[in-house]
Amino acid sequence: MDKKESDRMLAFQQQAYQVQVAGHELFGHGSGKLIYKDEKTGKCPISMAAPVNPDKKLNSCYDKGETYSSKFGDIGTSFEECRADLSGLWLEKFPEMYENFNWTAKNNENLRWTSMMQEARKGILGLDSSYNEEKKRWN
Numbered sequence: 104m105d106k107k108e109s110d111r112m113l114a115f116q117q118q119a120y121q122v123q124v125a126g127h128e129l130f131g132h133g134s135g136k137l138i139y140k141d142e143k144t145g146k147c148p149i150s151m152a153a154p155v156n157p158d159k160k161l162n163s164c165y166d167k168g169e170t171y172s173s174k175f176g177d178i179g180t181s182f183e184e185c186r187a188d189l190s191g192l193w194l195e196k197f198p199e200m201y202e203n204f205n206w207t208a209k210n211n212e213n214l215r216w217t218s219m220m221q222e223a224r225k226g227i228l229g230l231d232s233s234y235n236e237e238k239k240r241w242n
Contacts (some may be wrong), residue, residue, distance in 0.1 A: 148164070
């Protein structure tokens with residue numbers, strides 16, 4: 104990173120972080136409702152198109168007593184954090200996210216760029232703390 108990019112990041116890091124955290128916490132974690140099978144019919148009450156093959160319908164739900172952790176196990180926390188981070192990053196492309204903080208549109212590109220740089224940095228730093236050398240596996 105050169106001096107100009109470093110200065111840009113320092114100038115916008117706090118505001119970019121606020122937008123990222125809002126998207127991460129409110130939309131990322133806040134949108135994770137578990138959908139359970141209907142106890143009477145044993146069927147999932149929803150059906151949606153598969154992202155890769157829209158002609159195929161997905162209708163998978165949790166059974167009674169199942170939780171996110173019981174289905175995904177140890178890797179579940181990492182999946183949940185990844186989903187929340189990606190939600191925050193995706194929402195940053197919308198000007199309304201910045202308007203919620205009363206920031207002008209002229210800085211949106213700087214805020215998006217800074218947020219991406221912060222996420223990349225966080226990912227690189229996280230590699231060191233996310234691997235358990237003793238157990239030879241990712242946390």
